[in-house]
Amino acid sequence: MFDGDDQAGESAPDERPGAWFGADRVPPRAAAGPYAGIVVNRPIDQVLTYRCGPRVAAAIRPGQRVRVPLGKGNRLAVGYCVGVEDAPPEGLDPGRLKEVAEVLDPAPLIDSRMLELTRWMAEYYVCSWGQALDSAVPAGVRNQAGTRVGTFLLVPEETRQALKDQTLKPRLSPKQAAAMETLCRATGPLTISDVCRRAKCTAAPILALRRQGLIHSVKRRVGLGEAFGADEGDGESDLPDLARPPGPPGGVGPAKARLTLTPEQDAVMAALRPALAGDGFAPFLIHGVTGSGKTEVYLSAIEQVVARGREAIVLVPEISLTPQTIRRFRRRFDRVAVLHSHLSDVERHRHWQSIAEGEVQVVVGARSAIFAPARRLGLIVIDEEHESTFKQETVPRYHARDVAVKRAQLERVPVLLGSATPALETWRNADRGRYVKLAMASRVEGRPMPAVDVIDLRREKKFTGGLSESLREAVHRAVDDGGQVILLLNRRGYHTFVICPHCGDVVKCHACDVAMTHHKGRRLLLCHTCDAERPCPPACPSCGKPGLHYGGIGTERLEKEVIGAFPDRVVRRMDSDTMRRPGSHEEVLAAFKAGDVQILLGTQMIAKGLDFPNVTLVGVVNADTALHLPDFRAAERTFQLVAQVAGRTGRGDKPGRVLVQTYCPDAPAIVHAVRHDYEGFVAVELPEREGHGTPPFHRIVRVIARGPEESVVAKYMERLGVELRGAAEPSVRILGPAPAPILKIRNLYRFHLQARCPTARPLQVLLRDVPGRVPAPGGVELAIDVDPTSML
Numbered sequence: 001m002f003d004g005d006d007q008a009g010e011s012a013p014d015e016r017p018g019a020w021f022g023a024d025r026v027p028p029r030a031a032a033g034p035y036a037g038i039v040v041n042r043p044i045d046q047v048l049t050y051r052c053g054p055r056v057a058a059a060i061r062p063g064q065r066v067r068v069p070l071g072k073g074n075r076l077a078v079g080y081c082v083g084v085e086d087a088p089p090e091g092l093d094p095g096r097l098k099e100v101a102e103v104l105d106p107a108p109l110i111d112s113r114m115l116e117l118t119r120w121m122a123e124y125y126v127c128s129w130g131q132a133l134d135s136a137v138p139a140g141v142r143n144q145a146g147t148r149v150g151t152f153l154l155v156p157e158e159t160r161q162a163l164k165d166q167t168l169k170p171r172l173s174p175k176q177a178a179a180m181e182t183l184c185r186a187t188g189p190l191t192i193s194d195v196c197r198r199a200k201c202t203a204a205p206i207l208a209l210r211r212q213g214l215i216h217s218v219k220r221r222v223g224l225g226e227a228f229g230a231d232e233g234d235g236e237s238d239l240p241d242l243a244r245p246p247g248p249p250g251g252v253g254p255a256k257a258r259l260t261l262t263p264e265q266d267a268v269m270a271a272l273r274p275a276l277a278g279d280g281f282a283p284f285l286i287h288g289v290t291g292s293g294k295t296e297v298y299l300s301a302i303e304q305v306v307a308r309g310r311e312a313i314v315l316v317p318e319i320s321l322t323p324q325t326i327r328r329f330r331r332r333f334d335r336v337a338v339l340h341s342h343l344s345d346v347e348r349h350r351h352w353q354s355i356a357e358g359e360v361q362v363v364v365g366a367r368s369a370i371f372a373p374a375r376r377l378g379l380i381v382i383d384e385e386h387e388s389t390f391k392q393e394t395v396p397r398y399h400a401r402d403v404a405v406k407r408a409q410l411e412r413v414p415v416l417l418g419s420a421t422p423a424l425e426t427w428r429n430a431d432r433g434r435y436v437k438l439a440m441a442s443r444v445e446g447r448p449m450p451a452v453d454v455i456d457l458r459r460e461k462k463f464t465g466g467l468s469e470s471l472r473e474a475v476h477r478a479v480d481d482g483g484q485v486i487l488l489l490n491r492r493g494y495h496t497f498v499i500c501p502h503c504g505d506v507v508k509c510h511a512c513d514v515a516m517t518h519h520k521g522r523r524l525l526l527c528h529t530c531d532a533e534r535p536c537p538p539a540c541p542s543c544g545k546p547g548l549h550y551g552g553i554g555t556e557r558l559e560k561e562v563i564g565a566f567p568d569r570v571v572r573r574m575d576s577d578t579m580r581r582p583g584s585h586e587e588v589l590a591a592f593k594a595g596d597v598q599i600l601l602g603t604q605m606i607a608k609g610l611d612f613p614n615v616t617l618v619g620v621v622n623a624d625t626a627l628h629l630p631d632f633r634a635a636e637r638t639f640q641l642v643a644q645v646a647g648r649t650g651r652g653d654k655p656g657r658v659l660v661q662t663y664c665p666d667a668p669a670i671v672h673a674v675r676h677d678y679e680g681f682v683a684v685e686l687p688e689r690e691g692h693g694t695p696p697f698h699r700i701v702r703v704i705a706r707g708p709e710e711s712v713v714a715k716y717m718e719r720l721g722v723e724l725r726g727a728a729e730p731s732v733r734i735l736g737p738a739p740a741p742i743l744k745i746r747n748l749y750r751f752h753l754q755a756r757c758p759t760a761r762p763l764q765v766l767l768r769d770v771p772g773r774v775p776a777p778g779g780v781e782l783a784i785d786v787d788p789t790s791m792l
């Protein structure tokens with residue numbers, strides 16, 4: 001609802017809310033109006049109505065940004081125009097309406113379909129339309145990064161005519177004539193200094209021409225490849241991630257990169273083809289085991305739509321934006337835009353522009369790429385659709401997969417959701433016939449799935465570090481045979497906790513209710529929640545006695561152990577501590593691919609998407625890290641992680657093997673991951689979920705309040721809980737409020753409650769209505785999370 005915005009509820013009587021639903025209609029303008037519907041990036045629920053003066057009226061269109069006076073103080077705020085009408089919405093007195101101050105964009109930033117998509121987001125995720133719009137348009141586009149306002153010279157038509165008639169030339173000095181000629185020849189706008197440089201003159205003759213009215217100057221915003229005097233080509237910059245310069249639309253890349261499809265891939269393509277050739281919404285779930293060749297299917301599908309002159313958007317988890325993935329797309333298509341998180345604002349703006357201008361065939365990117373302004377969209381693909389990184393954890397808290405399905409519906413195009421371990425929500429949607437389910441049950445070229453064995457840590461004697469004896473031996477054998485090894489441990493740091501043996505207290509972050517992790521190399525204790533650091537204390541912070549005990553194992557400690565056990569092998573660690581520098585991720589993967597690294601260990605970063613044929617062993621050092629979290633998806637996450645990392649082996653000619661260390665060998669998530677049995681897991685997990693009233697059977701909206709005073713937050717949530725219970729339909733169940741599993745983060749105390757219902761609508765209506773009636777005390781913030789993925 002609001003995230004640190006102190007302007008909440010500021011709307012004054014004069015910005016009138018009204019019914020603005022004709023976003024894509026631009027009616028003819030009458031003298032009295034027009035009236036614009038404006039939304040702002042604030043938690044203001046409604047579309048506000050403003051009058052347009054003649055200058056604004058001439059320029060304003062839906063999808064443009066404007067500056068409007070807001071609130072009692074009439075402070076200017078940036079908003080989006082979502083509609084223009086001749087008459088104000090019924091019941092509003094035109095005389096009392098404020099005026100739009102200024103139109104900011106020369107052309108609409110977003111088209112009517114994006115307006116519709118963001119309006120849906122606002123309703124679905126219980127935020128304001130302006131907040132949804134602001135997240136859809138990258139900051140680099142909003143602030144027009146890479147462009148600048150300059151004063152440019154223009155040659156009016158009369159002057160050009162006079163030059164043609166030869167009446168003017170004799171009246172000009174040689175310098176003036178040279179300047180004039182430069183200006184007339186230029187294909188783009190020139191500044192005074194451009195002309196000086198090219199005509200090799202000073203500013204004086206140019207200013208003289210302007211004084212005589214022979215040339216005019218105008219202020220304009222330029223940049224982003226709009227060349228400053230395009231005839232000389234300066235000011236031009238290439239698109240860093242657009243592989244090749246634009247060619248004619250419709251062309252596809254070299255066919256040599258294409259593989260002959262396996263029978264299973266062929267069958268999937270046959271099922272997709274009518275949808276790819278059609279003009280309708282068609283959602284598919286491609287459930288293909290790891291290494292079954294899903295990416296090859298995406299590429300073939302994209303080829304079909306690109307051949308029709310359409311564009312495709314491919315969403316992948318950020319971590320999968322590896323050179324390996326990108327190369328596969330670039331080999332097949334001429335014009336690929338890659339939207340990753342390291343882009344500068346200027347690069348992002350440039351990509352947006354070239355996508356909007358139809359210069360791009362395929363957009364590959366993480367979550368926010370779903371808003372790419374492709375105008376002739378033909379297909380959306382979501383790879384690893386089960387990944388929780390598709391969910392945004394700030395307002396608007398959207399899930400890119402679900403926004404993708406909505407966008408596909410609005411634009412009437414097919415959408416492919418692909419995974420070896422689909423989210424249970426997706427699986428159930430497919431079961432209920434909302435998505436067409438297509439299966440690929442075997443790996444390409446008849447490769448077997450790797451054999452998976454469990455190591456029951458309860459029976460391992462003398463087990464102190466990360467590797468049991470059996471796992472250590474298996475690593476030995478694998479590297480001795482010339483294979484490579486991946487070791488997964490989903491915890492970073494050296495020791496994972498520090499405890500006092502006298503009083504039993506765990507050393508916690510000062511600001512968070514979280515145990516600190518020992519990072520030995522940096523000689524620090526770190527909070528993984530707020531990134532606070534502090535030196536290792538000499539004595540227990542609670543009781544003051546010395547002799548703190550350091551325990552638990554993270555990747556840093558595992559690395560030390562592995563290097564000790566395999567001194568003549570090259571070992572590399574991949575986690576967010578070692579991969580801080582942009583490009584370090586690629587570097588390690590390239591070394592691993594080249595065979596220069598024999599053992600790669602790390603967090604979930606190494607569990608996904610990698611395709612290295614020489615990996616013959618995967619070791620899961622501790623399969624239980626996520627199993628006991630207070631989260632209804634704990635089992636699902638564990639299953640996914642083990643199944644995905646197991647999928648990294650046996651992808652070449654050599655067979656692969658997986659060893660899973662666990663204290664819970666009988667947990668269904670582990671039992672079924674070991675058997676590569678997704679449906680077996682689902683058969684156990686779904687009834688559990690149904691019994692507990694959790695997704696995919698019930699929808700959840702999580703409401704979290706946080707504030708500096710624990711009792712104030714608690715009391716507020718009690719009141720909100722009472723109000724919600726009073727207003728809820730019978731089908732809605734309210735659970736809580738209760739302290740959140742992590743009670744304190746960054747010195748803010750957190751309480752939450754859940755609203756559950758078999759369908760989402762009653763929850764959304766309830767949460768849009770009620771919180772406004774229970775004003776939050778000062779300093780307390782409320783967050784509404786629809787379909788939450790984090791429960792902590």
Ligand SMILES: Nc1ncnc2c1ncn2[C@@H]1O[C@H](COP(=O)(O)OP(=O)(O)OP(=O)(O)O)[C@@H](O)[C@H]1O
Nearest residue numbers: 259260261262290291292293294295296444609647
């Ligand atoms: N038709 C084919 N013929 C030969 N090799 C293929 C074919 N299709 C895919 N491959 C190869 O098989 C390997 C696995 O394919 P791909 O990466 O597409 O699988 P995936 O299902 O996306 O895997 P994961 O879900 O595990 O990431 C790749 O090396 C790919 O080049």
Ligand SMILES: [Zn+2]
Nearest residue numbers: 509512527530
């Ligand atoms: Zn902290």
